Amino acid sequence: MKPDRLILLSLLILSAAALFCGCRGRGASAGATLPDSAITADDTLRVVTLYGPTSFFIYRGDSLGYDYTLARQFCQAKGLQMKLTAVKSIARAIELVDSGKADLIAYEVPITAHYKELVQACGPENYTRQVLVQGKEKGSAPVTDVTELVGKTVYVEKDSKYLRRMQNLNDELGGGIDIREIDADTLITEDLIEMVSDGKIPLTVVDSDIAMLNKTYYHDLDISLPLSDEQRQSWAVAKGNGRLAAEIDRWFAEDEQQQANAELLKRYFEQSKNFPKVRFNFDKGYISDYDGLFKMYAPGIGWDWRMLAAQGYVESRFNASARSWVGARGLMQIMPSTGRGYGQSVKTLGSPNVSVKVATRLLADLDRQFRDYVPNDKERLKFVIAAYNCGAGHVLDAIRLAEKYGMDPQVWDDNVANALLMKMQKKYYNDDVVRYGYARGSETVSYVRQIMDFYEHAKRVIPM
Numbered sequence: 001m002k003p004d005r006l007i008l009l010s011l012l013i014l015s016a017a018a019l020f021c022g023c024r025g026r027g028a029s030a031g032a033t034l035p036d037s038a039i040t041a042d043d044t045l046r047v048v049t050l051y052g053p054t055s056f057f058i059y060r061g062d063s064l065g066y067d068y069t070l071a072r073q074f075c076q077a078k079g080l081q082m083k084l085t086a087v088k089s090i091a092r093a094i095e096l097v098d099s100g101k102a103d104l105i106a107y108e109v110p111i112t113a114h115y116k117e118l119v120q121a122c123g124p125e126n127y128t129r130q131v132l133v134q135g136k137e138k139g140s141a142p143v144t145d146v147t148e149l150v151g152k153t154v155y156v157e158k159d160s161k162y163l164r165r166m167q168n169l170n171d172e173l174g175g176g177i178d179i180r181e182i183d184a185d186t187l188i189t190e191d192l193i194e195m196v197s198d199g200k201i202p203l204t205v206v207d208s209d210i211a212m213l214n215k216t217y218y219h220d221l222d223i224s225l226p227l228s229d230e231q232r233q234s235w236a237v238a239k240g241n242g243r244l245a246a247e248i249d250r251w252f253a254e255d256e257q258q259q260a261n262a263e264l265l266k267r268y269f270e271q272s273k274n275f276p277k278v279r280f281n282f283d284k285g286y287i288s289d290y291d292g293l294f295k296m297y298a299p300g301i302g303w304d305w306r307m308l309a310a311q312g313y314v315e316s317r318f319n320a321s322a323r324s325w326v327g328a329r330g331l332m333q334i335m336p337s338t339g340r341g342y343g344q345s346v347k348t349l350g351s352p353n354v355s356v357k358v359a360t361r362l363l364a365d366l367d368r369q370f371r372d373y374v375p376n377d378k379e380r381l382k383f384v385i386a387a388y389n390c391g392a393g394h395v396l397d398a399i400r401l402a403e404k405y406g407m408d409p410q411v412w413d414d415n416v417a418n419a420l421l422m423k424m425q426k427k428y429y430n431d432d433v434v435r436y437g438y439a440r441g442s443e444t445v446s447y448v449r450q451i452m453d454f455y456e457h458a459k460r461v462i463p464m
Contacts, residue, residue, distance in 0.1 A: 039247045040103055045080045047071050048093045048102040051429055051437030054209055054268065055107050056086060058436050059326055060335050060391045066268045067235070070124065071106035073260060074251055086437060088430040094118050097238040104244065108209075108233040115236070122245035123235035123252050124261065130165050130228040131211050133196050133204045136220050143203070143225055150176035154203045155192055157184050162205040165228055188425050190214060190442060197221055212269040216325075217443075219272070271325045274443075278314060278450045280457045287462055288318045290331060290352055297360045301367065306462055308360070310454035311385065314447060320352045332359035359388075366392060373399055374410050382412035382448050386420070390444040393436035397423060400433040417445045 040046075049056045049067055056065035068084070075082040085102060087093050090109055096102035097119065108128075111121050132149075134142055143149060150173055156162040158181040170177040182192065192204040193211070197218035206214075211223040237245045251257055287294075287309045294312065298305035315333040316322040328335050329349040336346045342361055348354045366384045369392055374380040387395045398420035399409045405422075407415040420441035422428040429438045 039078065039244045040080065043080055044083050045071075045075050045078075045104060046083045046085070046102045047075075047104050047106050048085045048087055048096050049106045050088070050090070050093065051086050052426075053213055053424075053438060053440065056084075057438045057440075058391060058393060059439075060328070060338065060389075061393075062326065062335060062337055064326060066264060067106045067108070069264055070261065071104065073257070073264075074123075074248060077251060077257075078247070094236075097236070097241075100238070103237065103241070104248070105236045107235070109236045111232040111234060118239070119236035120239055120242065120245050121234045121236055123248045125232060125234040126209070127230040127232055128208045129226045129230045130162060130205055131208045131223045132225040132227055133193055133206055133211055133214075134202065134222045134225075135196050135199060136222050137199075142222050146225070146227065147173060149173070149203075151178075152203060153178040153180060153201075154205060155180045155182055155195075155201045156205050157182055157187075157189060157192070160184070162189075166205060169227065184425065184427075190424055190440075193218065193221070194442065209269070216269065216271060216273045267325060273325055278454055280454065282458065282461045285462075287458060288313070290318060290320075290356070293352055293356045297356050301360050301364045303360075303363075304455070304459075304464070306458040306464070307381075307451070307455045308356070310451045310458060311359075311388070312356070313454055314450045320355070321350060330355035332356055334358050334362075338362060363388060370395075376410065379411060382452070383416070385448050385451055386412070386417075386444050389447045390420075390439055390441075391436070394420065394423060394439040394441075394444070397434045397436050397439070398441075401428060401431065404431070404433050412448070417441075417448070420444055 049065075049071070051057060052065070054066050056063070056068040058064070063084075071084075072082055074080075085096070087096070090105075090107065093102070093105045093107060093109075097105055105119065108126060109115055109119065109121070111125070115121075132143060132154075136142070143152065146169060149169070154166055154177060156166055156179065163179070163181060166177065166179050170179060187195075189204075189206050189210060192201065193206065193214045195201045196204055197220055205227060208223070208226075211221070215221050215223055235248065237248075252261070287306065290312065291305070291309060294305040294308045298308045312318060312331055316331050318331065320331045322331075322333065323329050324333055326335070329339075329346065331352045332355040334344075334349050334355055336349070339346065339349050339358055342358045344354055344358055349358070363384055366387045367380065370380050370383045370387065373396075374383050383395055395416070398416045401419040401422055402409040402416045405419065407419055409416060420439065423434065423439040423441050428434065
């Protein structure tokens, strides 16, 4: 029996929310005696993590992130249910495992003398260091040694560890580095990386994992020059919970899991995350080979078919066999979980007809969901397009942030769009009004803008 579509949409969008409910203590401390064969008190592993671009985030209703995915793989391998809690700080995560309310911190906890006193490291051990981010310019030699920074201008966030490192490095070199401090309320690390890619600023400094992640969006970056020593970090359990730590270590050392981890690292830190930039070319007098499908389905949701075509282009460049790094498929890049919610299997999502049909059903449901928040039909269109890209939960978060920080919650441009950009900053994605954590807001804001630009151009040259 198929559920009502609106109820179904709510389940798709809000299903991840069940993951974030507070963990109930099971009455057993971290060091409680367990049966010889057990690694948890029952068949559930209580995992705590932090929101972030590499650890855990929600995208189009699906839970993603390197640490989240790896923890899920461990639970699947051991026949355990995973109960996930997202917290705002490492200190809070440590409190939960120390009190016996959580079993595992699936997050990169620094391996330092301080943390060794509090938790036991286990699982994947990764290394990060601060690196210089610079563009690859033809005819311009890259900075290959820190001494070459003398006379150069480097932009870093104000009051950040990157600023402190650059100040120390400048002292070590005897001065000469032009360090520009940027207020984090104006621009954040990801903004600075994008500005380097666009040639607007010459250099910035970030952690190597963040640099690698962003290089999958901006392929013209050079991130090869280290500026600091390596920092070891890993997952952690409570002191005294050696049995679970040992089990995680054994599992992670298995050849099969090492291969799976390599593939996971490639997915998050190497695989390209975007398509080429939007280009307009309507010389043939039509938009695509799929214009007939867009014309067929657009009236059912009250859209101009050229708007639907614009979305199809930005989603897949009209490639019906396209598959994104998160697993979205087909012409309209439908997530498998979304397809199942509308009665389609993964195999059918490669069909252009199915893809456009599912997309319009989802768009219609999103429109109904946002009708009370944004009464104006024309303005609501941008909210719906944004929600299609990142998930309705993140757009609802942005509406709440806009209300809280004095922006118009019913206007997209320069208001809710700006609030969505705020969800890239820890200060705001940990705000009390935010329910869905970190979002790469810049991607969604660009997505909406590209679709609207494509549509406005198409309206001028392609007849209705």
